[in-house]
Amino acid sequence: MKVKICGLKTVKDAKFAAAAGADMVGFVFAKSKRQVTAEQAHEMAKEIPGDCLKVGVFVNPTLEEVLFYKKTVPLDYIQLHGQESAEFVQQVGPAIKAFKVQDGEINGDISAYKDCLILLDAPPKEFEGGSGESFDWEKLQLSDLPKSRLMIAGGLDPQNVTEAIQIFKPFGVDVSSGVETDGIKDTSKIKTFIKNAKGADKHDLSSTQ
Incomplete structure (x- = not known):
């Protein structure tokens, strides 16, 4: 089970996430309360081991913008939350394409994006890129999902990530606000989230409750 800790803003938190076992760390370049500059992301990225992938989060960027951040930080994956x-997506290289889920329906044609990871998230509120709330897991038609490259986001936290993994059996999970306390990354929550996520695909749900 791959785990992405997103919305990192400090070197300390980025180093902790990687050391705690995160497979990916995310830097938000789109408009957000977690938005960072290329320089800030570069300072975090250079302190993270190479086996932890660096992901840049964008909403409807230009190709030039993506390529600049990809080289400057540098980034391993581009995560896209726009249209x-x-x-x-093919032009920017390894990518994660996000889709909003509402009332059991995916907003967009995931079948058109065959060469990237697919991220399912709840509709945004103030900013594009996630609301910190979960979508209705039970309404989604699971048989249509590309599980080998599927990532789940939206309202995940240390308490519910096991259930999400048991339902979707995804490639990975993505969390930001769910590992924060008062808007600040919480090392205890990060550690517990990663532990629970990585244990979820090894045990049945009853043994983790």
């Missing part, structure tokens, strides 16, 4: 076309 980016499949052709654009």
